[in-house]
Amino acid sequence: MRTIRTPVLAWLAVLALLLAGCASGPTVRVDTDPEADFSRYRSWAFYEPIAMEAHGYSSYTTERVRAAIRREMDARGYAYDPASPGLRVNFQGIVEEKTDVYTVPRTDFQYYYSYRARSYVAVPVWYDEAQVSRYRQGTLTVDLVDAGLNRLVWTGSAVGRVTRKTPEERATEIDAAVAAIFAQYPYQATGRTP
Template sequence: MNAFRQLFPAAVAALLLSGCASVPDIKTDYNPATDFSAYRTFGFVERPGTDRAGYESLTTQYFKTAVQRELGARGYRYAAQSPDLLVNFNARLQEKVEVSPAPAPMMGYYGYRGGLYAPWPGYGFYNDVYRYTEGTVNIDLVDRRQMKLVWEGVAVGSVDTSDKASAQQRIDKTVAQIFAKYPFRVGQ
Protein backbone atom coordinates (compact mmCIF):
# COMPACT_ATOMS: atom_id res chain seq x y z
CA MET A 1 0.00 0.00 0.00
CA ASN A 2 2.86 2.38 0.82
CA ALA A 3 4.49 1.69 -2.57
CA PHE A 4 1.16 2.49 -4.23
CA ARG A 5 1.00 5.84 -2.46
CA GLN A 6 4.55 6.64 -3.52
CA LEU A 7 4.08 5.73 -7.18
CA PHE A 8 0.47 6.84 -7.73
CA PRO A 9 1.09 10.59 -8.29
CA ALA A 10 3.90 9.91 -10.75
CA ALA A 11 1.84 7.30 -12.57
CA VAL A 12 -1.13 9.65 -12.81
CA ALA A 13 0.92 12.45 -14.29
CA ALA A 14 2.82 10.09 -16.56
CA LEU A 15 -0.39 8.72 -18.00
CA LEU A 16 -2.00 12.12 -17.99
CA LEU A 17 0.75 13.78 -19.90
CA SER A 18 1.84 10.86 -22.02
CA GLY A 19 1.65 12.78 -25.23
CA CYS A 20 -1.97 13.39 -25.91
CA ALA A 21 -3.45 11.44 -28.81
CA SER A 22 -4.64 14.77 -30.06
CA VAL A 23 -3.17 18.18 -29.37
CA PRO A 24 -4.41 19.14 -25.90
CA ASP A 25 -7.00 21.87 -25.65
CA ILE A 26 -5.35 24.74 -23.75
CA LYS A 27 -7.47 27.36 -22.07
CA THR A 28 -6.26 30.29 -20.01
CA ASP A 29 -7.98 32.97 -18.03
CA TYR A 30 -6.78 35.92 -16.00
CA ASN A 31 -8.10 38.85 -14.01
CA PRO A 32 -7.91 41.86 -16.38
CA ALA A 33 -7.77 44.26 -13.41
CA THR A 34 -4.45 42.75 -12.32
CA ASP A 35 -1.25 44.69 -12.98
CA PHE A 36 1.07 41.86 -14.01
CA SER A 37 3.99 44.30 -14.45
CA ALA A 38 4.19 44.55 -10.64
CA TYR A 39 5.14 40.86 -10.30
CA ARG A 40 8.83 39.98 -10.33
CA THR A 41 9.18 36.80 -8.26
CA PHE A 42 7.38 33.49 -7.87
CA GLY A 43 7.38 30.57 -5.48
CA PHE A 44 5.31 27.45 -4.96
CA VAL A 45 2.39 26.77 -2.64
CA GLU A 46 3.36 24.74 0.40
CA ARG A 47 1.49 21.63 -0.76
CA PRO A 48 0.74 21.50 -4.51
CA GLY A 49 -2.23 19.55 -5.83
CA THR A 50 0.04 16.74 -7.03
CA ASP A 51 1.21 15.91 -3.48
CA ARG A 52 -1.35 13.72 -1.75
CA ALA A 53 0.85 11.49 0.39
CA GLY A 54 2.47 14.17 2.55
CA TYR A 55 5.82 14.36 0.74
CA GLU A 56 7.09 15.85 -2.51
CA SER A 57 6.54 13.35 -5.32
CA LEU A 58 8.59 12.99 -8.49
CA THR A 59 5.63 14.44 -10.36
CA THR A 60 5.79 17.58 -8.23
CA GLN A 61 9.54 17.86 -8.78
CA TYR A 62 9.02 17.59 -12.57
CA PHE A 63 6.30 20.25 -12.49
CA LYS A 64 8.43 22.61 -10.40
CA THR A 65 11.38 22.26 -12.78
CA ALA A 66 9.19 22.90 -15.84
CA VAL A 67 7.42 25.90 -14.25
CA GLN A 68 10.73 27.42 -13.12
CA ARG A 69 12.06 27.12 -16.67
CA GLU A 70 8.95 28.69 -18.25
CA LEU A 71 8.60 31.57 -15.78
CA GLY A 72 12.37 32.16 -15.79
CA ALA A 73 12.23 32.52 -19.58
CA ARG A 74 9.69 35.30 -19.04
CA GLY A 75 11.96 37.18 -16.64
CA TYR A 76 10.53 35.99 -13.31
CA ARG A 77 12.91 35.06 -10.52
CA TYR A 78 12.34 32.18 -8.11
CA ALA A 79 12.04 33.27 -4.46
CA ALA A 80 11.42 30.70 -1.75
CA GLN A 81 10.51 33.43 0.77
CA SER A 82 7.78 36.04 0.17
CA PRO A 83 7.36 35.72 -3.61
CA ASP A 84 4.95 37.98 -5.50
CA LEU A 85 3.21 34.99 -7.11
CA LEU A 86 2.48 31.54 -5.72
CA VAL A 87 2.26 28.68 -8.22
CA ASN A 88 -0.03 25.68 -7.73
CA PHE A 89 -0.56 22.80 -10.14
CA ASN A 90 -2.73 19.73 -10.30
CA ALA A 91 -3.09 16.74 -12.60
CA ARG A 92 -5.87 14.17 -12.90
CA LEU A 93 -7.14 11.37 -15.11
CA GLN A 94 -10.75 10.58 -15.88
CA GLU A 95 -12.18 7.66 -17.83
CA LYS A 96 -14.58 8.81 -20.56
CA VAL A 97 -17.11 7.00 -22.75
CA GLU A 98 -18.57 8.36 -25.98
CA VAL A 99 -21.56 6.62 -27.52
CA SER A 100 -22.51 7.45 -31.10
CA PRO A 101 -25.52 5.84 -32.77
CA ALA A 102 -24.77 4.83 -36.34
CA PRO A 103 -26.74 3.01 -39.04
CA ALA A 104 -26.04 -0.69 -39.00
CA PRO A 105 -24.28 -2.08 -42.08
CA MET A 106 -26.63 -3.19 -44.83
CA MET A 107 -29.62 -1.60 -43.09
CA GLY A 108 -31.51 1.25 -44.67
CA TYR A 109 -32.56 4.46 -43.02
CA TYR A 110 -36.17 4.72 -41.92
CA GLY A 111 -38.56 4.13 -44.81
CA TYR A 112 -35.99 2.51 -47.08
CA ARG A 113 -35.04 -1.09 -47.41
CA GLY A 114 -31.54 -2.15 -46.56
CA GLY A 115 -28.82 -3.48 -48.83
CA LEU A 116 -29.92 -7.10 -48.47
CA TYR A 117 -33.59 -6.10 -48.59
CA ALA A 118 -34.75 -6.63 -45.08
CA PRO A 119 -38.39 -7.71 -44.99
CA TRP A 120 -39.57 -4.40 -43.52
CA PRO A 121 -38.32 -0.82 -43.55
CA GLY A 122 -37.14 0.82 -40.36
CA TYR A 123 -34.16 2.04 -38.41
CA GLY A 124 -31.19 -0.25 -38.29
CA PHE A 125 -28.82 1.19 -35.72
CA TYR A 126 -26.05 0.09 -33.48
CA ASN A 127 -24.07 2.07 -30.97
CA ASP A 128 -20.41 2.82 -31.54
CA VAL A 129 -18.78 2.98 -28.08
CA TYR A 130 -15.41 4.71 -27.66
CA ARG A 131 -13.62 4.53 -24.31
CA TYR A 132 -10.63 6.71 -23.56
CA THR A 133 -8.76 8.41 -20.75
CA GLU A 134 -8.86 12.19 -20.52
CA GLY A 135 -6.05 14.01 -18.74
CA THR A 136 -6.29 17.48 -17.20
CA VAL A 137 -3.45 19.70 -15.96
CA ASN A 138 -4.17 22.96 -14.10
CA ILE A 139 -1.56 25.61 -13.34
CA ASP A 140 -2.63 28.52 -11.11
CA LEU A 141 -0.78 31.76 -10.38
CA VAL A 142 -1.95 33.35 -7.13
CA ASP A 143 -1.18 36.85 -5.84
CA ARG A 144 0.47 36.01 -2.51
CA ARG A 145 -0.45 39.28 -0.76
CA GLN A 146 -4.15 39.17 -1.67
CA MET A 147 -4.38 35.34 -1.86
CA LYS A 148 -6.39 35.63 -5.09
CA LEU A 149 -6.05 33.72 -8.32
CA VAL A 150 -4.73 36.05 -11.04
CA TRP A 151 -4.02 33.59 -13.90
CA GLU A 152 -5.00 30.03 -14.70
CA GLY A 153 -3.88 27.69 -17.47
CA VAL A 154 -5.61 24.38 -18.17
CA ALA A 155 -4.64 21.62 -20.62
CA VAL A 156 -7.18 18.90 -21.43
CA GLY A 157 -6.52 16.06 -23.83
CA SER A 158 -6.96 12.42 -24.62
CA VAL A 159 -4.14 10.37 -23.10
CA ASP A 160 -2.04 8.12 -25.33
CA THR A 161 -0.71 5.39 -23.04
CA SER A 162 1.47 3.91 -25.79
CA ASP A 163 3.78 6.96 -25.84
CA LYS A 164 7.18 5.93 -24.51
CA ALA A 165 8.45 9.42 -23.62
CA SER A 166 9.52 9.86 -20.00
CA ALA A 167 7.15 11.43 -17.49
CA GLN A 168 9.46 14.42 -17.18
CA GLN A 169 9.45 14.99 -20.97
CA ARG A 170 5.66 14.82 -21.10
CA ILE A 171 5.30 17.22 -18.17
CA ASP A 172 7.84 19.62 -19.72
CA LYS A 173 5.93 19.59 -23.03
CA THR A 174 2.52 20.16 -21.42
CA VAL A 175 3.75 22.97 -19.14
CA ALA A 176 5.44 24.67 -22.13
CA GLN A 177 2.18 24.44 -24.11
CA ILE A 178 0.24 26.02 -21.25
CA PHE A 179 2.74 28.85 -20.71
CA ALA A 180 2.87 29.53 -24.46
CA LYS A 181 -0.50 31.20 -23.82
CA TYR A 182 0.81 33.28 -20.90
CA PRO A 183 1.10 36.79 -22.42
CA PHE A 184 3.02 38.55 -19.63
CA ARG A 185 6.71 39.22 -19.01
CA VAL A 186 8.44 40.88 -16.07
CA GLY A 187 8.11 44.66 -16.29
CA GLN A 188 5.60 44.65 -19.15
Protein backbone atom coordinates (compact mmCIF):
# COMPACT_ATOMS: atom_id res chain seq x y z
CA MET A 1 0.00 0.00 0.00
CA ARG A 2 1.33 3.41 -0.98
CA THR A 3 1.08 6.35 1.43
CA ILE A 4 0.26 9.90 0.41
CA ARG A 5 2.94 12.43 1.23
CA THR A 6 2.29 15.30 3.64
CA PRO A 7 2.62 18.12 1.03
CA VAL A 8 -0.08 16.50 -1.09
CA LEU A 9 -2.37 16.28 1.94
CA ALA A 10 -1.66 19.93 2.76
CA TRP A 11 -2.58 21.02 -0.77
CA LEU A 12 -5.77 18.96 -0.65
CA ALA A 13 -6.70 20.58 2.67
CA VAL A 14 -6.06 24.08 1.28
CA LEU A 15 -8.13 23.29 -1.82
CA ALA A 16 -10.99 22.01 0.33
CA LEU A 17 -10.93 25.18 2.46
CA LEU A 18 -10.92 27.41 -0.63
CA LEU A 19 -13.85 25.57 -2.17
CA ALA A 20 -15.77 25.69 1.10
CA GLY A 21 -15.12 29.44 1.40
CA CYS A 22 -16.30 30.09 -2.16
CA ALA A 23 -19.47 28.09 -1.71
CA SER A 24 -20.56 29.57 1.61
CA GLY A 25 -20.11 33.32 1.29
CA PRO A 26 -21.97 35.96 -0.68
CA THR A 27 -20.85 37.22 -4.06
CA VAL A 28 -19.36 40.70 -3.60
CA ARG A 29 -19.08 43.36 -6.30
CA VAL A 30 -17.59 46.82 -5.84
CA ASP A 31 -17.16 49.91 -7.96
CA THR A 32 -15.07 53.04 -7.34
CA ASP A 33 -15.29 56.51 -8.85
CA PRO A 34 -11.90 56.89 -10.59
CA GLU A 35 -11.89 60.65 -9.96
CA ALA A 36 -12.45 60.36 -6.20
CA ASP A 37 -9.61 61.38 -3.88
CA PHE A 38 -9.97 59.09 -0.85
CA SER A 39 -6.98 60.67 0.90
CA ARG A 40 -9.10 63.67 1.94
CA TYR A 41 -11.83 61.71 3.74
CA ARG A 42 -11.39 61.51 7.51
CA SER A 43 -14.94 61.47 8.90
CA TRP A 44 -18.26 59.93 8.05
CA ALA A 45 -21.94 59.83 8.99
CA PHE A 46 -25.03 57.99 7.80
CA TYR A 47 -26.95 59.42 4.88
CA GLU A 48 -30.30 60.88 5.89
CA PRO A 49 -32.68 59.26 5.27
CA ILE A 50 -31.20 55.78 4.84
CA ALA A 51 -32.58 54.07 1.74
CA MET A 52 -33.59 51.05 3.82
CA GLU A 53 -35.71 53.34 6.02
CA ALA A 54 -37.62 54.92 3.15
CA HIS A 55 -40.94 54.31 4.92
CA GLY A 56 -39.91 56.41 7.89
CA TYR A 57 -39.10 53.75 10.47
CA SER A 58 -36.15 51.58 11.38
CA SER A 59 -36.09 47.88 12.14
CA TYR A 60 -33.91 45.33 13.87
CA THR A 61 -32.24 44.64 10.50
CA THR A 62 -31.40 48.29 9.80
CA GLU A 63 -29.98 48.72 13.29
CA ARG A 64 -27.84 45.60 12.83
CA VAL A 65 -26.52 46.86 9.48
CA ARG A 66 -25.80 50.26 11.04
CA ALA A 67 -23.79 48.64 13.85
CA ALA A 68 -21.81 46.47 11.40
CA ILE A 69 -21.00 49.46 9.16
CA ARG A 70 -19.96 51.51 12.18
CA ARG A 71 -17.53 48.73 13.21
CA GLU A 72 -16.04 48.56 9.70
CA MET A 73 -15.63 52.33 9.37
CA ASP A 74 -14.11 52.61 12.85
CA ALA A 75 -11.68 49.80 12.02
CA ARG A 76 -10.47 51.86 9.05
CA GLY A 77 -9.83 54.94 11.20
CA TYR A 78 -12.79 57.09 10.11
CA ALA A 79 -14.30 59.32 12.81
CA TYR A 80 -18.08 59.43 13.14
CA ASP A 81 -19.09 63.08 12.74
CA PRO A 82 -22.75 63.75 11.89
CA ALA A 83 -22.18 67.54 11.86
CA SER A 84 -19.57 67.74 9.07
CA PRO A 85 -18.71 64.34 7.58
CA GLY A 86 -16.44 63.82 4.61
CA LEU A 87 -18.36 60.70 3.59
CA ARG A 88 -21.99 59.79 3.97
CA VAL A 89 -22.88 56.09 4.13
CA ASN A 90 -26.14 54.80 2.69
CA PHE A 91 -27.33 51.19 2.51
CA GLN A 92 -30.18 49.22 1.03
CA GLY A 93 -31.29 45.62 1.50
CA ILE A 94 -33.57 43.73 -0.83
CA VAL A 95 -34.86 40.17 -0.64
CA GLU A 96 -36.30 38.69 -3.84
CA GLU A 97 -37.89 35.38 -4.73
CA LYS A 98 -35.82 33.76 -7.49
CA THR A 99 -36.36 30.77 -9.75
CA ASP A 100 -33.66 28.71 -11.42
CA VAL A 101 -34.65 26.44 -14.28
CA TYR A 102 -32.06 23.95 -15.44
CA THR A 103 -31.95 20.60 -17.17
CA VAL A 104 -30.55 17.34 -15.94
CA PRO A 105 -29.58 14.60 -18.40
CA ARG A 106 -31.56 11.42 -17.84
CA THR A 107 -31.65 8.02 -19.41
CA ASP A 108 -34.42 5.50 -19.52
CA PHE A 109 -35.17 2.25 -21.30
CA GLN A 110 -38.10 1.46 -23.54
CA TYR A 111 -38.95 -2.19 -23.91
CA TYR A 112 -40.20 -3.61 -27.19
CA TYR A 113 -41.13 -7.13 -28.08
CA SER A 114 -39.07 -8.50 -30.98
CA TYR A 115 -40.93 -11.16 -32.91
CA ARG A 116 -37.70 -12.23 -34.60
CA ALA A 117 -35.81 -12.72 -31.32
CA ARG A 118 -39.00 -13.83 -29.56
CA SER A 119 -38.08 -11.72 -26.54
CA TYR A 120 -38.24 -8.21 -25.16
CA VAL A 121 -35.49 -5.81 -26.20
CA ALA A 122 -34.45 -2.78 -24.15
CA VAL A 123 -33.70 0.37 -26.13
CA PRO A 124 -31.99 3.24 -24.26
CA VAL A 125 -33.58 6.68 -24.51
CA TRP A 126 -31.70 9.85 -23.51
CA TYR A 127 -33.49 13.07 -22.65
CA ASP A 128 -33.18 16.22 -20.55
CA GLU A 129 -35.45 16.61 -17.55
CA ALA A 130 -36.33 20.17 -16.52
CA GLN A 131 -35.75 21.00 -12.85
CA VAL A 132 -37.07 24.09 -11.09
CA SER A 133 -35.47 25.52 -7.95
CA ARG A 134 -37.09 28.37 -6.01
CA TYR A 135 -35.11 30.30 -3.42
CA ARG A 136 -34.79 33.71 -1.75
CA GLN A 137 -31.89 35.94 -2.77
CA GLY A 138 -30.77 38.86 -0.66
CA THR A 139 -28.78 41.86 -1.85
CA LEU A 140 -27.16 44.30 0.55
CA THR A 141 -25.69 47.43 -1.04
CA VAL A 142 -23.48 49.92 0.79
CA ASP A 143 -22.80 53.30 -0.83
CA LEU A 144 -20.18 55.86 0.21
CA VAL A 145 -21.11 59.36 -0.93
CA ASP A 146 -18.88 62.44 -0.96
CA ALA A 147 -20.79 64.67 1.47
CA GLY A 148 -19.66 67.97 -0.09
CA LEU A 149 -20.45 67.00 -3.69
CA ASN A 150 -23.32 64.59 -2.91
CA ARG A 151 -21.66 62.19 -5.36
CA LEU A 152 -21.25 58.42 -5.10
CA VAL A 153 -17.54 57.57 -4.78
CA TRP A 154 -17.65 53.89 -3.81
CA THR A 155 -20.29 51.18 -3.78
CA GLY A 156 -20.23 47.55 -2.73
CA SER A 157 -22.90 44.89 -2.82
CA ALA A 158 -23.17 41.38 -1.43
CA VAL A 159 -25.55 38.94 -3.09
CA GLY A 160 -26.39 35.55 -1.61
CA ARG A 161 -29.11 33.10 -0.79
CA VAL A 162 -31.19 33.87 2.27
CA THR A 163 -31.48 30.64 4.24
CA ARG A 164 -31.34 31.54 7.93
CA LYS A 165 -34.55 31.66 9.90
CA THR A 166 -33.78 32.73 13.47
CA PRO A 167 -32.87 36.33 14.39
CA GLU A 168 -29.42 35.19 15.57
CA GLU A 169 -28.71 33.48 12.25
CA ARG A 170 -29.91 36.54 10.29
CA ALA A 171 -27.67 38.75 12.44
CA THR A 172 -24.70 36.53 11.65
CA GLU A 173 -25.49 36.74 7.92
CA ILE A 174 -25.75 40.54 8.09
CA ASP A 175 -22.40 40.86 9.88
CA ALA A 176 -20.75 38.50 7.37
CA ALA A 177 -22.20 40.39 4.38
CA VAL A 178 -21.05 43.80 5.65
CA ALA A 179 -17.59 42.41 6.46
CA ALA A 180 -17.36 40.84 2.98
CA ILE A 181 -18.27 44.16 1.34
CA PHE A 182 -15.76 46.17 3.35
CA ALA A 183 -13.06 43.56 2.76
CA GLN A 184 -13.06 44.97 -0.79
CA TYR A 185 -12.72 48.59 0.42
CA PRO A 186 -8.98 49.35 0.13
CA TYR A 187 -8.83 52.77 1.84
CA GLN A 188 -8.28 54.06 5.36
CA ALA A 189 -8.90 57.46 6.89
CA THR A 190 -5.22 58.28 6.47
CA GLY A 191 -5.57 57.95 2.70
CA ARG A 192 -3.24 54.95 2.54
CA THR A 193 -4.25 51.58 1.24
CA PRO A 194 -3.77 48.96 3.95
